[in-house]
Amino acid sequence: MNQPAPPGTKKSSNVVWCATHVSRADRERLNGHRGAVLWFTGLSGSGKSTISSAVESRLHQLGCRTYVCDGDNIRHGLNGDLGFSPADRVENIRRIAEVAKLFLDAGMIVLTAFISPYRADRAKARERMPRGDFIEVYCRCPLEVCERRDVKGMYRRARAGEIKEFTGISAPYEEPEAAEIVLNTDERSQEECVDAVIRYLRQTGVVAAELP
Amino acid sequence: MNQPAPPGTKKSSNVVWCATHVSRADRERLNGHRGAVLWFTGLSGSGKSTISSAVESRLHQLGCRTYVCDGDNIRHGLNGDLGFSPADRVENIRRIAEVAKLFLDAGMIVLTAFISPYRADRAKARERMPRGDFIEVYCRCPLEVCERRDVKGMYRRARAGEIKEFTGISAPYEEPEAAEIVLNTDERSQEECVDAVIRYLRQTGVVAAELP
Numbered sequence: 001m002n003q004p005a006p007p008g009t010k011k012s013s014n015v016v017w018c019a020t021h022v023s024r025a026d027r028e029r030l031n032g033h034r035g036a037v038l039w040f041t042g043l044s045g046s047g048k049s050t051i052s053s054a055v056e057s058r059l060h061q062l063g064c065r066t067y068v069c070d071g072d073n074i075r076h077g078l079n080g081d082l083g084f085s086p087a088d089r090v091e092n093i094r095r096i097a098e099v100a101k102l103f104l105d106a107g108m109i110v111l112t113a114f115i116s117p118y119r120a121d122r123a124k125a126r127e128r129m130p131r132g133d134f135i136e137v138y139c140r141c142p143l144e145v146c147e148r149r150d151v152k153g154m155y156r157r158a159r160a161g162e163i164k165e166f167t168g169i170s171a172p173y174e175e176p177e178a179a180e181i182v183l184n185t186d187e188r189s190q191e192e193c194v195d196a197v198i199r200y201l202r203q204t205g206v207v208a209a210e211l212p
Numbered sequence: 213m214n215q216p217a218p219p220g221t222k223k224s225s226n227v228v229w230c231a232t233h234v235s236r237a238d239r240e241r242l243n244g245h246r247g248a249v250l251w252f253t254g255l256s257g258s259g260k261s262t263i264s265s266a267v268e269s270r271l272h273q274l275g276c277r278t279y280v281c282d283g284d285n286i287r288h289g290l291n292g293d294l295g296f297s298p299a300d301r302v303e304n305i306r307r308i309a310e311v312a313k314l315f316l317d318a319g320m321i322v323l324t325a326f327i328s329p330y331r332a333d334r335a336k337a338r339e340r341m342p343r344g345d346f347i348e349v350y351c352r353c354p355l356e357v358c359e360r361r362d363v364k365g366m367y368r369r370a371r372a373g374e375i376k377e378f379t380g381i382s383a384p385y386e387e388p389e390a391a392e393i394v395l396n397t398d399e400r401s402q403e404e405c406v407d408a409v410i411r412y413l414r415q416t417g418v419v420a421a422e423l424p
Binding site for chain 2: 021022026027030031053056057060063065066067068069073077078095098099101102103105106108128
């Protein structure tokens with residue numbers, strides 16, 4: 001009931017239509033920065049979680065309102081009913097995009113850290129957002145390097161056939177063709193990667209250029 | 213990857229495990245208030261949307277970080293794939309609770325405005341949140357009054373049989389038995405209802421008592 005009452009609508013004498021409504025712009029003014037979606041994508045082990053978390057820390061230190069959506073808080077909660085079938089993977093990304101859109105509307109800088117291997121799914125997520133608010137961050141790292149890191153032991157299990165349809169091994173990863181930010185995580189330090197993201201946010205006015 | 217690396221985990225020389233991680237407490241410190249879920253429930257036309265929107269406006273004026281989840285932004289987005297069957301209604305509320313939990317973790321005061329007619333669903337939502345963070349706000353209003361208001365013309369259509377399983381007419385509404393806040397919206401003005409919610413938030417320390 002955020003709209004004015006349609007003409008001819010009956011009202012109770014006690015409940016008055018409330019046209020005042022807090023908008024995204026109001027929240028952004030209060031926050032002192034614009035909302036944005038930083039959509040991290042890349043192979044398992046390419047640094048999505050690590051770098052998104054480090055970017056969040058830096059933004060938080062700058063006084064920005066931030067939130068990271070990752071496997072920890074999404075797969076165990078909202079998307080706990082989904083598996084890894086093709087249909088479930090599509091639905092997984094769809095819901096993440098919708099949640100990111102809510103946080104964007106709340107005036108926050110939301111960072112999503114999921115492999116999100118399919119171009120079509122990422123394109124759909126982008127299309128759901130107002131133009132310019134969706135910032136694709138590609139954590140580019142050769143498969144051999146990710147596999148050598150094998151932080152969670154997943155590649156070993158995928159090679160052993162214990163995990164089916166593992167991205168990069170037995171399922172495709174479709175590289176972004178025009179990501180706003182490309183981080184070569186095997187060549188750059190975490191610090192340099194974080195700097196690159198923050199620089200982008202300043203250049204595009206998400207975060208004020210004059211912040212420390 | 214927000215946890216420290218488990219012992220014996222291999223690391224790339226470039227990607228350092230990042231134990232610094234922005235917590236809910238960090239975000240609450242930045243915001244200057246606690247996170248909370250204000251879960252509005254009540255019949256269609258009982259004032260949930262109007263009052264939650266007015267509460268949000270007041271909180272925003274106090275400098276609080278807020279967001280309202282309602283039919284407008286949830287039913288058309290995240291839950292756009294759901295209908296009104298019993299199973300879909302359960303899933304609708306489950307997802308809303310999970311989204312509210314994410315906003316809570318983000319340190320925000322999130323207000324949800326859905327009929328949410330079943331006790332079991334509301335209880336499940338409550339159980340998903342840390343104790344004390346789920347605040348049930350019952351907009352109590354006699355069916356006759358809601359039906360007389362009939363803001364969206366839904367009761368008329370439900371009586372005419374055009375809408376099936378309409379809460380209060382052809383589907384049950386299970387009243388809360390121990391809501392934290394009960395608003396008799398047919399007897400109190402919008403202003404009084406908003407005051408009651410803000411008073412509760414001050415008394416329970418969600419919002420600092422000394423704020424204007």
